[in-house]
Amino acid sequence: MMGTPAVALVVALGAAMGAVSAATQATTAAPPAQAGPPAPGAVERGRVLFVRTGCAQCHGREAQGSPTTGPRLGPGGLPFNSFSRYVRVPRQQMPPYTDRVLAEADLSDIYAFVQSRPKPATPRLLQP
Numbered sequence: 001m002m003g004t005p006a007v008a009l010v011v012a013l014g015a016a017m018g019a020v021s022a023a024t025q026a027t028t029a030a031p032p033a034q035a036g037p038p039a040p041g042a043v044e045r046g047r048v049l050f051v052r053t054g055c056a057q058c059h060g061r062e063a064q065g066s067p068t069t070g071p072r073l074g075p076g077g078l079p080f081n082s083f084s085r086y087v088r089v090p091r092q093q094m095p096p097y098t099d100r101v102l103a104e105a106d107l108s109d110i111y112a113f114v115q116s117r118p119k120p121a122t123p124r125l126l127q128p
Contacts, residue, residue: 050114063117075116
């Protein structure tokens with residue numbers, strides 16, 4: 001069971017992600033939305049980039065997150081456009097990853113990797 005500080009962190013991060021301004025949205029280009037599965041190789045390229053770019057340092061090698069360094073990422077979660085905006089102009093402690101640091105195609109591959117992660121199992125005590 002998560003303690004109150006962990007719940008507060010999750011709530012604060014969710015609020016911050018939802019509060020990205022329209023001006024930020026206008027300055028961030030995004031690839032077309034993926035209707036089906038990602039392109040072949042995108043998930044593996046994303047896995048490599050996730051580690052190489054430094055995402056894994058805070059979010060864990062499998063994007064599982066940590067209560068002290070960075071939240072769990074995917075699957076589901078944010079649509080690509082919101083994910084991209086937050087990575088480019090974060091609101092919390094995360095450093096910004098501008099398109100000079102991380103190309104949009106690379107960010108798309110990272111998103112494919114994050115979305116490919118399995119959903120966390122529901123603890124037996126919380127199952128209906």
